Amino acid sequence: MMINKAPRPSLDQVATARQIALFLDYDGTLAEFALTPDQIDPKPEVIALLTRLSHCPQLHVNVVSGRRLAHIQALLPVPNILLAGTYGLEMQLPDGRQFSRAELEAIQPALERLKPQWKQLLVDRAGFYLEDKVWALAIHARYAEENEAQFVLGKAHDIALDVISLDQFRWLTGHRFCEVSPLWANKGITVKNLISDYAAPDLLSIYVGDDGMDEEAFAIVKAQGGLTILVADRPRATQADYRLDSPAQVGHWLNQLAAQLEAAAQQT
Numbered sequence: 001m002m003i004n005k006a007p008r009p010s011l012d013q014v015a016t017a018r019q020i021a022l023f024l025d026y027d028g029t030l031a032e033f034a035l036t037p038d039q040i041d042p043k044p045e046v047i048a049l050l051t052r053l054s055h056c057p058q059l060h061v062n063v064v065s066g067r068r069l070a071h072i073q074a075l076l077p078v079p080n081i082l083l084a085g086t087y088g089l090e091m092q093l094p095d096g097r098q099f100s101r102a103e104l105e106a107i108q109p110a111l112e113r114l115k116p117q118w119k120q121l122l123v124d125r126a127g128f129y130l131e132d133k134v135w136a137l138a139i140h141a142r143y144a145e146e147n148e149a150q151f152v153l154g155k156a157h158d159i160a161l162d163v164i165s166l167d168q169f170r171w172l173t174g175h176r177f178c179e180v181s182p183l184w185a186n187k188g189i190t191v192k193n194l195i196s197d198y199a200a201p202d203l204l205s206i207y208v209g210d211d212g213m214d215e216e217a218f219a220i221v222k223a224q225g226g227l228t229i230l231v232a233d234r235p236r237a238t239q240a241d242y243r244l245d246s247p248a249q250v251g252h253w254l255n256q257l258a259a260q261l262e263a264a265a266q267q268t
C-alpha cells in the first residue's frame with residue numbers, strides 16, 4: 001500500500017470514456033457520517049446529484065454501502081441507479097428488481113445467538129453502538145474511550161469466533177468498528193461481479209470510498225485500469241490512486257463530472 005498524497009483526480013480520462021461504471025460508497029463518501037449508523041436522514045443535495053448523474057447516458061451509477069438495502073433505499077429514492085446494501089449482499093437493480101445473494105434463514109440463527117452475547121458485553125459501557133443489520137451484526141466504538149474500545153472489540157472478536165463459522169461468515173474490522181457478516185458481504189466481490197455484468201470491453205470504472213471495506217473494491221477497480229478515489233482529509237495508506245478531502249469535495253467533483261458528460265452527450 002502507498003501513502004496517498006495524490007491530488008484530485010483529473011476529468012480528462014473520464015471525458016472521452018464511452019461507458020462508465022461509477023461506484024460510490026455512501027457514509028463518509030457521499031454524505032458525512034450520521035451520529036448513529038441507524039439514522040436515516042436523506043440529503044436533498046445528494047439525491048439531486050445522483051438524479052443528475054442517473055440522466056447521463058454514458059454512466060451506470062452504483063451505490064455500494066455497508067448499510068442495509070432498506071436504509072439505502074430510504075436515503076436515495078432515485079430511479080435508474082443500482083443500490084447495493086450490506087456490501088452487495090442485497091441489491092436493487094436500476095429497473096427496481098431486488099434480490100439477495102444468500103438465504104436469510106441460513107444466516108440468522110448464528111446472528112441470533114451472537115446478538116445477546118454482544119449486548120451483554122456492551123451493558124453499562126458508554127460510546128458503543130450495536131447495529132443489527134438483519135444480515136449482519138456490527139459494533140461501533142467511535143465515541144468510546146480508546147482503551148475500552150480496544151478491549152471490547154477484542155472481546156467481541158473472541159465471542160464471535162465461538163458462535164459463528166468462518167465458512168459462512170466474515171470477520172470485518174475497521175476504525176473502532178467490528179462486524180460479522182456473510183461471506184458475500186464483500187465490496188470487492190460485488191464490484192467485480194457488477195463490472196463483468198456490464199460486459200462492456202471499453203468500460204471505465206470509477207470507485208469512490210472512504211474506509212477499509214472500500215479497499216477491497218479499490219483493488220478490483222485498479223486491476224481493471226479504473227479510477228480509484230479515497231475520501232480522507234489527510235494522506236493515508238490506501239490502494240486508491242487519488243484523494244478527495246470530504247463528501248463536499250466528492251459532491252463538487254461529481255457535479256463537474258456530470259457537467260462534462262452532459263456536454264459530451266450534447267455533441268453526439
Ligand SMILES: [Mg+2]
Binds near residue numbers: 027029
Ligand atoms: Mg463509508
